[in-house]
Amino acid sequence: MRKCLFDAGLIKRIGTLGLQFTTEPEAAAIHCMSILKEHGLSTGAKYLIVDCGGGTVDLTVRKLLPDNKLGETTMRSEDFCGGSYVDDKFLEFLEKKVSKSAMNELKEKNYGQVNYMVQQFCFHVKIPFTGEESDFGTFEWDIERKCPALKKYVTGSEKNKLREDDWIIDLDFKTVKGFFDPVIDKILKLIKDQLKKCPDCSMMYLVGGFSESKYLQTRVKQAFEHKIKIAVPPRPVIAVVSGACEYGLDTKAVSTRVLKWTYGVLISPKWQPGDPPSRKDSNGRIDKFFLMAEKEVQVDVDKEFSERLYPSYPNQTSIDFCIYYTSKYSATYCDEPEMNFLGKFNVDLPDVHLGTNRPVMLTLRFGSMEIFLKATNETNRKVYRTTFCSTE
Secondary structure, three states: OHHHHHHOOOOOOOOOOOOOOOOHHHHHHHHHHHHOHHHOOOOOOEEEEEEEOOOOEEEEEEEEEHHHEEEEOOOOEEEOOOOHHHHHHHHHHHHHHHOHHHHHHHHHHOHHHHHHHHHHHHHHHHOOOOOOHHHOOOEEEEHHHHOHHHHHHOOHHHHHHHHHOOOEEEEOHHHHHHHHHHHHHHHHHHHHHHHHHOOOOOEEEEEOHHHHOHHHHHHHHHHHOOOOEEEOOOOHHHHHHHHHHHHHHOHHHEEEEEOOOEEEEEEOOEOOEOEOHHHOOOOOEOOEEEEEEOOOOEEEOOOEEEEEEOOOOOOOOEEEEEEEEEOOOOOOOOOOOOEEEEEEEEEEOOOHHHOOOOOEEEEEEOOOOEEEEEEEEOOOOOEEEEEEEOOO
């Protein structure tokens, strides 16, 4: 992301600290700080942010600290169950009525009309839907008016049936409710899991565009109102943007975060009896994962994780530090399942006459939404720095 902004000429130096990043749920949490007192929350109170966007729903539990600072208390969670998945359920329903081949041709040749259909569905059906049958009247979906191009792709029995119905498909209450329920059920599970981790949470805020859905609000309140206060801030769709601006004005507003992953670096110690023979390389060494920071650890934004490392060979003139992360709490090797490569950077190692006695202090800092790495050659005191996009 930094490189894109640099290439676009929006920043003069790729490593400038004038560019800062935050996550959507964190930005929403900052925005909600301004209304905590309205709900009787004070220093020490914990609150849950449920950011219901178009694609994902992201959850984070925050604690209000002294001096209007925020701390993160549980590991963030998310799933693909935002508002657009209700739209997908509608398109799947339509596909059953017109055939898969007809929908595929429409998407391939007239995708603009697909977008128009979704917009019309949102305006006439999705947004007004409250979940109350008394509020709902069967909506007649007129293909000739909403998507005329679709007619020419429909063939066979589907075409005959739609002709009989004047190219109108009825969207009744049960059908529309069926679009919402699988998506909302996922959101309710996410909330339930977060509240299990933080049973003393005092407040829940629903933010993001999908949180404006009256049916979603009703389902959330039915499920959790007996356990926790629930609020929807005014104009929840702008909570993320507003909070991001507030964070830009005061990046110290966030005091702590909880690591979502376990991080480490690849090392190559000498192979030892008990190590897998198949992993022994031609130089008698073995590549292993060296843990530097464990998932679910709460870290201050300025906390550093440091380890002193040495070259494997006396004649090395540089070291490539390869950084990995995993969803597990620990690991032995860098090619294990769920292990991911984050990136690498190179550190020069002159003074070959010192052999392997050329320590390098490797430091990782995770408090920001970027991961900052620093390597200090302790022989000549030269410092190397780089940043990686955060996986958090």
